Amino acid sequence: MSAIQPPAEIVWWKQPLDKVEGTWISIALVWSLIMFFMMPFWHIYGKQNLSSEAYKTTPQAFLAKTEAMVQQYTVRTVNTEKGPIPVVKPPPGSDVYLAGRLWQWYPLLEFEKGQTYRLHISSLDWQHGFSLQPVNINTQILPGYEMVLTVTPDTDGEQTIICNEFCGIGHHLMLGKIYVTDGASMEVGQ
Amino acid sequence: MSNELFRTCPESGLQFHRPAERLMKAHAVVAVVILLLGGIAALLVTLTRWPAVHLLPADRFYQLLTGHGVNMLIFWMISFEIAILYFCSSTLLRCRLATPKIAWLGFALMLLGIIINNAAVANGDASVMMTSYVPMPANPNFYLGLILFAVGALIGCFIFLATLVVAKDEKTYEGSIPLVTFGALTACIIAVFTIASGAIVLVPTWLWSLGLVNNIDAAMYRVVWWALGHSSQQINVAAHVAVWYAIAAIVFGARPLSEKVSRVAFFLYIAFLQLASAHHLLVDPGLSAEWKIFNTSYAMYLAVLASMVHGLTVPGSIEVAQRAKGYTKGLFQWLRKAPWGNPIFSGMFISLVGFGFLGGISGVVMGTEQINIIIHNTIYVPGHFHATVVIGSTLAFMSLTYFLIPTLFRKQVAFPAIARLQPYFFGLGMSVFALAMMGAGTLGVERRHWDMAFTNAALGFDYPASAYTLMGIMGMAGVVSILGGAMYILVTVVSVFFGKPVESESSFGIATTTLKRAEPVVVPDGGHAAAGKWGFAAPGTFLLAIFFLLIFVLYYAVNWKYLASVWPMS
Numbered sequence A: 001m002s003a004i005q006p007p008a009e010i011v012w013w014k015q016p017l018d019k020v021e022g023t024w025i026s027i028a029l030v031w032s033l034i035m036f037f038m039m040p041f042w043h044i045y046g047k048q049n050l051s052s053e054a055y056k057t058t059p060q061a062f063l064a065k066t067e068a069m070v071q072q073y074t075v076r077t078v079n080t081e082k083g084p085i086p087v088v089k090p091p092p093g094s095d096v097y098l099a100g101r102l103w104q105w106y107p108l109l110e111f112e113k114g115q116t117y118r119l120h121i122s123s124l125d126w127q128h129g130f131s132l133q134p135v136n137i138n139t140q141i142l143p144g145y146e147m148v149l150t151v152t153p154d155t156d157g158e159q160t161i162i163c164n165e166f167c168g169i170g171h172h173l174m175l176g177k178i179y180v181t182d183g184a185s186m187e188v189g190q
Numbered sequence B: 001m002s003n004e005l006f007r008t009c010p011e012s013g014l015q016f017h018r019p020a021e022r023l024m025k026a027h028a029v030v031a032v033v034i035l036l037l038g039g040i041a042a043l044l045v046t047l048t049r050w051p052a053v054h055l056l057p058a059d060r061f062y063q064l065l066t067g068h069g070v071n072m073l074i075f076w077m078i079s080f081e082i083a084i085l086y087f088c089s090s091t092l093l094r095c096r097l098a099t100p101k102i103a104w105l106g107f108a109l110m111l112l113g114i115i116i117n118n119a120a121v122a123n124g125d126a127s128v129m130m131t132s133y134v135p136m137p138a139n140p141n142f143y144l145g146l147i148l149f150a151v152g153a154l155i156g157c158f159i160f161l162a163t164l165v166v167a168k169d170e171k172t173y174e175g176s177i178p179l180v181t182f183g184a185l186t187a188c189i190i191a192v193f194t195i196a197s198g199a200i201v202l203v204p205t206w207l208w209s210l211g212l213v214n215n216i217d218a219a220m221y222r223v224v225w226w227a228l229g230h231s232s233q234q235i236n237v238a239a240h241v242a243v244w245y246a247i248a249a250i251v252f253g254a255r256p257l258s259e260k261v262s263r264v265a266f267f268l269y270i271a272f273l274q275l276a277s278a279h280h281l282l283v284d285p286g287l288s289a290e291w292k293i294f295n296t297s298y299a300m301y302l303a304v305l306a307s308m309v310h311g312l313t314v315p316g317s318i319e320v321a322q323r324a325k326g327y328t329k330g331l332f333q334w335l336r337k338a339p340w341g342n343p344i345f346s347g348m349f350i351s352l353v354g355f356g357f358l359g360g361i362s363g364v365v366m367g368t369e370q371i372n373i374i375i376h377n378t379i380y381v382p383g384h385f386h387a388t389v390v391i392g393s394t395l396a397f398m399s400l401t402y403f404l405i406p407t408l409f410r411k412q413v414a415f416p417a418i419a420r421l422q423p424y425f426f427g428l429g430m431s432v433f434a435l436a437m438m439g440a441g442t443l444g445v446e447r448r449h450w451d452m453a454f455t456n457a458a459l460g461f462d463y464p465a466s467a468y469t470l471m472g473i474m475g476m477a478g479v480v481s482i483l484g485g486a487m488y489i490l491v492t493v494v495s496v497f498f499g500k501p502v503e504s505e506s507s508f509g510i511a512t513t514t515l516k517r518a519e520p521v522v523v524p525d526g527g528h529a530a531a532g533k534w535g536f537a538a539p540g541t542f543l544l545a546i547f548f549l550l551i552f553v554l555y556y557a558v559n560w561k562y563l564a565s566v567w568p569m570s
């Protein structure tokens, strides 16, 4: 009986496995378990894990914290066709705020290589995607939620934040920057 | 049973309940029309993402991308699947379809939903992508169309279940339902769960768009939307695996290696489907690592295991059937001597290999909690799901169509030469397309993005030249696969609406069906394995499976290595 007909044996569940099936199932099961345990393993021994630290927030509250940081730590501005954007250089180890809004990442940031920062990211309006290129780190950014990434940039140079969640007609214009300096005084970007 | 309500297909021996037959035809025809609409959108979207062409303006691009996603992923797939459900219940069980009138109500609701949703997208104020993530607002009719369609599909699911009950009551078959029907039952159960999730998320969103609900939490929306969005992929998988088994039976008279293994594997899909939405949320704020790990792996990858089992048992059953016919030389004579010119078979086999190697491996890799960090929302993601839902499900359904044209529609397949080439254009074009997308995504090119050059942006970014090359290859391969899609629509539409009626089996237009003649494969003394090697019934398939596993392991390891090179974070 073929697969489109009722099974020939009424008690088909007693039909023994084929050796080829049993062997493959065992191999595939072992592989599945390896893949499963790889994830907790990486939490213990790997260095790239997304924290689950996040807070409920509101656009107003998050913008206020961001503006306070901008007031305190702006070091220069980058002039674009669409006006100047502040570049903020927060002290290593501090809490840093990055807001996604239609259609920019605010403000621009400057980090020091090898230092650790607590990067808080939220959206002030719709959903956005934080995609840091070329290093290639991607996370989802939601309004009402403040995600905290503890990052340690280990390469210097200019990284671009590209929005990679569709957020309306200006989605492809929504960029930001993280400038990573090698040593405290170097200026990059502009 | 022998009243005129039934007709028996003289060539295949299948027995059709006429009211069910009309419903299947209606659903299949609507599905193909939607595929055409979605295909036109695919062409325009592809030509826009091909950097050297960059055809559409931004607003049109986002509008058509929304239309492409919804029409293809939801309307085409589910419309065709309802036809499959009716076929697997009424036809395979030789039973009358329960309450055809209510089934027509379901059909009407689905059609109405399709029209309302498409009108909203065409209107230009619903370019929110199929996911319609809140709080980005869309025209309320966008949601309303989806809700009506879902209600219609739900009715179809209940008709299927009711038909199984009728068949059991009226004893139209003996013993257990066929494996293929069991697969359809799996798809149906998942569909009921999926549609319930859809109602939970879309009804409030619709009310919100009308101003009747104040606020919808973005994170909550994503959790429930993906219970809809992912589980519906599980419907597709269960449905196309059932189609693979069906085609193996139709073309080769193959029987499952063992009913038990195949059925348990289907059951695993049902058991773990509710966990699936997690792998879309791996980089969302606030979800715990434990929750993500357990759910993204569908509890230790048991649903993945199920797919790996089907991936062995489907070709394995073909191998056993071919060996029984005498193609026993070496490890692969059974495969070489397979009917590669018969699109029912070639499409199904390309679907199986493409789904496993391209869709399966990439899906598991990017669904790994930490690896998702380097892939989320890049164009790698559409690369992955075009391999699953296009090469896997869509191509499987296309192959089945070539069987349904002569048996269900009683028409000869028009342009047999085109039909023979179609799966190769579609399947191979799609494979290159998907691979190029995965490559570009690895270089950080984003999905749903109009301009990878960021021409008018305040700040800029330059992708490496290789990313542009890959997107160009994607564009060209996309056009080839769209040509394959156009060939399918040409053959189908001309056959069904203008085709010559079938007179005898030799006039099918393509390879004839062996269904009626096919002797069920006889198990030789000493079990299946006696015809194989190393005590294996299907040694060639086993070797292919091991090859698959090697590539899987290698690619998995490469991605961990890549992940280890990005900035440390915790």
Ligand code: HEM
Pocket: B039, B042, B043, B045, B046, B049, B065, B066, B068, B069, B070, B072, B073, B076, B077, B129, B130, B131, B379, B382, B386, B389, B390, B394, B433, B446, B447, B448, B449, B478, B479, B481, B482, B485
């Ligand atoms: C004929 C061949 C096809 C081609 C060339 C094609 C091409 C494309 C392209 C270029 C994109 C845009 C990727 C992006 O910018 O994010 C896309 C998105 C998509 N395609 Fe296709 N496609 C085809 C067939 C299909 C089929 C048959 C299905 C479903 C069964 C499908 C489902 C989707 C979905 C769900 C999306 C994502 C839409 C979104 O991001 O909201 N495609 N396709």
Ligand SMILES: [Cu+2]
Pocket: A100, A101, A103, A127, A128, A129, A163, A164, A165, A166, A167, A171, A174
């Ligand atoms: Cu954005």
Ligand SMILES: [Cu+2]
Pocket: A128, A129, A163, A164, A165, A166, A167, A168, A170, A171, A172, A174
């Ligand atoms: Cu965006």
